[in-house]
Amino acid sequence: MAQRTNKHTGLTRVRNVIRKLCSTPLGLFSVIIVTAFFVVGITGDWIAPYDPIKLDIRAKLQGPSSAHWLGTDQVGRDVFSRLLVGTKVASYLAVTAVSISLAIGIFLGMIAAFTSRWIDWSMLLIFDTVRSFPTLMFALAVIALFGPSINTIIGIVVISTFPSYARLVRTQVLSLRSMEYIEAQRAMGTRLPRILMRHIFPNVIGPVMIVASMDIPLVIGVEAGLSFLGLGVRPPTPSWGTILNDGFSFIRNTPWIVISAGLPLILTTVAFTTLGERLRDILDPKLRR
Amino acid sequence: MKINNILNFTTRSILSVGIAMCLAVSVPTYAAELKIQVQSDFGQLDPAFWASQSDRNVIHAIYPKLIEFKSSKNWEWQLSSAESIEQIDELTIKFTLKPGLMWTNGYGEVSAEDVEYSFERFLNEDLAAPNAGDWSPLKDVEVLDKYSGLIHLKEPFAPIWWSTLPYTGGAILSKKAMEEMGGKFTTDPKVTAGPYKIESWEQGQRTVLVAHDGWNGEAPAFDRLELIPINDPKLAEVAFKAGQVDITQVAISSVPGMQASLSDDELLEVRPSADYFWLGLNAENTNLKDARVREAIKKAIDVEAIIEGAYFGIPERSTGLVAPGLIGHSEEAQPPRDVAGAKALLADAGITSLNLELELQNSTDEQTAALIIQSNLAEIGVNLQLNVHESGTFWSLGDEKGVNMQMTLKTFTSPPDPAWSTQWFLEGQAGIWNWEWFKNAEYEKLHYAALSETDFGKRAEMYEQMQKLMDESHSFVWLIHPPLARVYKSSINPGLMPNGDYKLQDFATAN
Numbered sequence: 001m002a003q004r005t006n007k008h009t010g011l012t013r014v015r016n017v018i019r020k021l022c023s024t025p026l027g028l029f030s031v032i033i034v035t036a037f038f039v040v041g042i043t044g045d046w047i048a049p050y051d052p053i054k055l056d057i058r059a060k061l062q063g064p065s066s067a068h069w070l071g072t073d074q075v076g077r078d079v080f081s082r083l084l085v086g087t088k089v090a091s092y093l094a095v096t097a098v099s100i101s102l103a104i105g106i107f108l109g110m111i112a113a114f115t116s117r118w119i120d121w122s123m124l125l126i127f128d129t130v131r132s133f134p135t136l137m138f139a140l141a142v143i144a145l146f147g148p149s150i151n152t153i154i155g156i157v158v159i160s161t162f163p164s165y166a167r168l169v170r171t172q173v174l175s176l177r178s179m180e181y182i183e184a185q186r187a188m189g190t191r192l193p194r195i196l197m198r199h200i201f202p203n204v205i206g207p208v209m210i211v212a213s214m215d216i217p218l219v220i221g222v223e224a225g226l227s228f229l230g231l232g233v234r235p236p237t238p239s240w241g242t243i244l245n246d247g248f249s250f251i252r253n254t255p256w257i258v259i260s261a262g263l264p265l266i267l268t269t270v271a272f273t274t275l276g277e278r279l280r281d282i283l284d285p286k287l288r289r
Numbered sequence: 290m291k292i293n294n295i296l297n298f299t300t301r302s303i304l305s306v307g308i309a310m311c312l313a314v315s316v317p318t319y320a321a322e323l324k325i326q327v328q329s330d331f332g333q334l335d336p337a338f339w340a341s342q343s344d345r346n347v348i349h350a351i352y353p354k355l356i357e358f359k360s361s362k363n364w365e366w367q368l369s370s371a372e373s374i375e376q377i378d379e380l381t382i383k384f385t386l387k388p389g390l391m392w393t394n395g396y397g398e399v400s401a402e403d404v405e406y407s408f409e410r411f412l413n414e415d416l417a418a419p420n421a422g423d424w425s426p427l428k429d430v431e432v433l434d435k436y437s438g439l440i441h442l443k444e445p446f447a448p449i450w451w452s453t454l455p456y457t458g459g460a461i462l463s464k465k466a467m468e469e470m471g472g473k474f475t476t477d478p479k480v481t482a483g484p485y486k487i488e489s490w491e492q493g494q495r496t497v498l499v500a501h502d503g504w505n506g507e508a509p510a511f512d513r514l515e516l517i518p519i520n521d522p523k524l525a526e527v528a529f530k531a532g533q534v535d536i537t538q539v540a541i542s543s544v545p546g547m548q549a550s551l552s553d554d555e556l557l558e559v560r561p562s563a564d565y566f567w568l569g570l571n572a573e574n575t576n577l578k579d580a581r582v583r584e585a586i587k588k589a590i591d592v593e594a595i596i597e598g599a600y601f602g603i604p605e606r607s608t609g610l611v612a613p614g615l616i617g618h619s620e621e622a623q624p625p626r627d628v629a630g631a632k633a634l635l636a637d638a639g640i641t642s643l644n645l646e647l648e649l650q651n652s653t654d655e656q657t658a659a660l661i662i663q664s665n666l667a668e669i670g671v672n673l674q675l676n677v678h679e680s681g682t683f684w685s686l687g688d689e690k691g692v693n694m695q696m697t698l699k700t701f702t703s704p705p706d707p708a709w710s711t712q713w714f715l716e717g718q719a720g721i722w723n724w725e726w727f728k729n730a731e732y733e734k735l736h737y738a739a740l741s742e743t744d745f746g747k748r749a750e751m752y753e754q755m756q757k758l759m760d761e762s763h764s765f766v767w768l769i770h771p772p773l774a775r776v777y778k779s780s781i782n783p784g785l786m787p788n789g790d791y792k793l794q795d796f797a798t799a800n
């Protein structure tokens with residue numbers, strides 16, 4: 001019964017957040033775009049009308065038509081199909097990289113907050129050192145060492161972003177640690193892992209998720225940027241960056257290729273950033289006051 | 290207030306008119322001027338050290354040469370500063386300069402001593418000239434009198450008539466000026482004697498060449514040329530359309546669109562260069578050691594699709610290493626695509642699936658070609674991974690990967706003599722520039738024999754035979770000789786070498 005009530009309360013809370021998110025035009029826009037991003041990311045392979053890597057040289061650089069909604073590229077591949085499957089790559093990267101980064105960040109942040117001062121300081125030093133790497137330079141160095149691939153990009157994003165989560169979690173945990181109900185749990189002899197998972201984690205996850213939602217455009221941007229430079233996703237796998245790269249050389253005569261990949265990139269970036277800001281407005285009690 | 294305004298206006302007007310009059314008096318006017326797009330600024334005007342096409346363009350225009358290439362579609366040379374030149378025997382060439390050719394800045398007349406100095410300095414070990422190979426068989430130059438001399442060779446050297454005397458190696462420098470400069474310079478030659486001289490150079494902005502009044506050959510049609518470096522062909526096209534330049538290189542991808550939209554006063558010309566673009570297969574690599582595998586790959590690749598997809602169907606399919614118009618060019622067409630034959634060869638070699646890697650640079654043309662190759666090879670069960678590199682990383686792969694290199698897409702540039710191309714595939718070049726690790730004793734023998742062969746016909750046969758040997762190795766899939774496209778105002782008749790390089794002194798007004 002108690003569990004059902006908890007679930008009910010949780011669902012109501014989510015519904016409330018969504019309702020509040022959708023109450024403004026910008027919020028509604030971000031929810032629609034973000035939902036579309038993930039839906040297309042999951043279903044891209046099935047809904048793509050053509051094989052996104054199949055070449056048809058005779059049909060190259062065709063304009064938008066009923067057969068090819070967004071035209072074809074320089075080797076006759078359907079740009080719309082490549083865009084859909086490219087969304088799958090972008091969403092896979094975003095979800096995987098941010099999830100791994102979050103997991104590492106939360107784990108290390110909690111350890112830093114609950115461990116000895118010496119280890120805490122050492123960990124802080126590592127977080128700040130890693131955070132100080134210029135992302136693009138770091139990415140180029142890693143790619144030079146390991147070669148371009150989706151896994152390399154995930155690695156770059158994880159290393160670049162986990163210190164931010166770890167620092168945020170550490171700060172949150174430090175403020176929660178001295179709360180009376182946590183002290184009470186410790187006095188009652190509750191084990192640290194249980195305190196962390198049942199009492200600390202639920203209070204920390206909200207702010208971290210807000211930051212994570214704002215980091216998703218960064219991941220998408222890093223992938224698109226590296227793939228645009230020919231250093232990201234390996235051909236023939238479609239991605240927004242490779243579509244931009246393919247279209248850039250023909251931008252004067254066939255601009256639709258660049259527009260097709262550029263527009264979703266801009267919309268998604270704006271949508272995730274707006275969503276993060278709206279979530280922060282709704283969930284952050286200080287701002288709410 | 291109004292009086293002040295009137296006074297200000299009057300003062301400004303008088304000043305403006307005055308400045309305009311001063312400018313009109315001080316700026317020289319030229320009978321005919323031309324603005325020419327070049328891919329980059331020149332960086333080295335010493336013929337023993339030049340490195341880029343832009344260096345070459347200026348070197349051809351500002352230094353005199355005994356002979357020069359004609360501005361035409363075929364590689365043919367003609368007398369330039371020489372009144373006569375003849376090969377007396379296999380090891381001796383006699384030349385006589387036209388009298389009256391003057392150096393700039395009052396350095397007197399061009400003489401046989403200048404020729405002697407200019408050619409022999411390539412042999413100076415202290416100079417360590419990267420282009421010393423142009424004159425490697427030179428023994429010495431003997432001065433007979435003020436205008437005549439004998440070029441003595443250590444061994445017969447056929448390329449002297451194609452890639453040395455009429456090319457950059459044949460440029461004549463002023464002995465006196467060079468000695469004053471310590472025998473070396475980079476961008477300021479101080480003294481020149483070609484059809485044009487450098488009037489000014491704003492690094493990265495423009496180079497202004499003006500006709501040299503001490504030139505004793507046919508005077509160039511244009512008194513003043515402005516060379517404007519614009520690296521990106523797409524930007525250069527915009528500059529041409531805006532009237533900022535009179536002639537420019539255009540990207541091959543722009544050719545079809547440009548052909549369709551040319552106005553009445555614009556002309557477009559596409560020429561194959563002597564350069565060669567090919568897919569190389571490393572015969573020493575474990576996965577490619579079996580010649581049947583290499584032959585299967587060769588058969589599976591749709592070269593026509595690459596030409597259509599990456600080069601808009603503009604260039605012809607290459608028949609071999611040597612470009613059309615050069616001695617030794619093979620007319621024999623490469624066999625058409627044969628997927629069934631490729632599959633049969635792989636089956637014969639006992640291979641059902643194979644993973645390979647292709648190294649390429651990050652240009653659009655190469656990436657498009659690589660995508661087509663990847664798709665072609667997938668049809669015969671070869672899974673090809675494309676490794677895209679920026680230029681610097683790509684050219685260091687030979688050292689880095691050695692025999693582990695599998696497949697590469699490459700373009701090599703070539704002067705107008707096949708010897709400069711065949712030398713890269715000698716055994717000693719394996720792993721350095723010969724990334725195919727091609728080794729063939731007969732090829733080596735023919736290469737050195739062709740260098741000394743002065744009979745045109747016999748030499749051509751030798752190069753054709755060498756290309757056959759390369760084909761039989763199945764390590765080379767010849768794709769194209771990359772074309773060079775230029776668009777220009779119909780009011781001019783551009784001076785162009787057969788490979789599309791500028792010959793600036795031959796620019797003329799169209800009739």
